[in-house]
Amino acid sequence: MAIVLGPHRYGKAETRLVRVTRDGETHTLTDLNVSIALSGDLAATHLTGDNSGVLPTDTMKNTVYAFAKKHGVGEPEEFALLLARHFLKTQGQVRAARVAIEAYGWDRLGPHSFRRQGGWTRVAEVVAMAERAQVVSGVTGLTLLNSTASEFHGFVRDRYTTLPETTDRILATAVDARWRHLGTEADWAASFDGALHALTNAFVNTYSLSLQQTLFAMGSYALHERPEIAEIRLALPNKHHYLVDLSVFDLTNDNEVFIAGDRPYGLIEGTVTRDDAPPALTEWYL
Ligand SMILES: O=c1[nH]c(=O)c2[nH]c(=O)[nH]c2[nH]1
DSSP states (O other), rough: OOOOOOOOBBOOOOEEEEEEEHHHHHHEEEEEEEEEEEEEOHHHHHHOOOOOOOHHHHHHHHHHHHHHHHHHSHHHHHHHHHHHHHHHHOOTTTEEEEEEEEOEEEEEEETTEEOOOOOOEEEEEEEEEOOOOOEEEEEEEEEEEEESSSSOOOOOOOOOOOOOBBBOOOEEEEEEEEEEEEESOOOOOHHHHHHHHHHHHHHHHHHSSEEEEEEEHHHHHHHOTTEEEEEEEEEEEEEEEEEOOOOGTTTTOOSOOEEOSSSOOEEEEEEEEETTTOOOOOOOOO
C-alpha cells in the first residue's frame, strides 16, 4: 500500500477589487471578488516542500490589481479570460488556470455617486488550458416570487405525508444558475442580460405544477434565447410560504396571509442541455 497525493490546486481566493474608471467628471465603478486556482505540475511543494514551481498566491493578487490598472476590467468573463490565459502562458508548470469572479452591481446616483444593488450577484468562471478555454457565466441570489399561478398536487403519499394538495400557492425561489458558453468570444454584457431576462421571463410566464417544471422551463427558455449557451445548471431552493391558520380568530385566509419559511427548504436542482452540445473542457460546478 502506498499513500499518494490526489488532485490538488492552489491560488488566491477572494481578491476584492474596486476599479474606478475616470471618464472626466463621470466615473464608472466595477466591484469584483476574484478567485484564482492553478493546477498542473505542482506536486513537489506538497511532497518535499520544493517551491520552485510555486508562483506565490500573493503575486496572483498583485496581478489582479496590476491588470486592472493596465488593461482595465471590462466584463467579468473578459477579465477572467485575461487572467487565466496570463497564468497559463507565463507559468510552464501550470496546465489549468481557473479564475472565478463575482461581480457586484452598483446603480448610478450621480456622476460619481453609486448605490450598491441589493439583489443578485453576477458570476463568471474561466478555465484556461493549452488547447482551449471554457467560460461559464451565472447568477446567484436572484430572488423571484409568483403570488399565484402555482399548483402542487398528484404527488406520492405515504403514511408520513401531511402536505395538503394545492391549486393555488406562492412559488418563490432564489435562483442559483451557471451556464456554459460554446465559445470564448461573445458580447458578454448582452449575453448575461439576455440570459438573466430569459430566466426571469420563464419564471414569470410559466404556469407551474411543480418547481421542477419551472426549472426546466427556465433552462429551456434560456437556451432557446441564447444560442451561445451550451448547457445551463440550476439550483432552485423552494422558499416555502405557509398559509397561517386564522380560523382561531374567526378570520378567513384566502391565500392572503403567509409565514415565510426559512428552513428547511426544498432544493430542486437540474441541468438543461442542447443534445448536440460539445462536451465540457473540464468539470464545472454550480
Ligand atoms: O414544487 C414542488 N416540488 C416538490 O418536489 C415539492 N415537495 C414539497 O413538499 N413541495 C414541493 N413543491
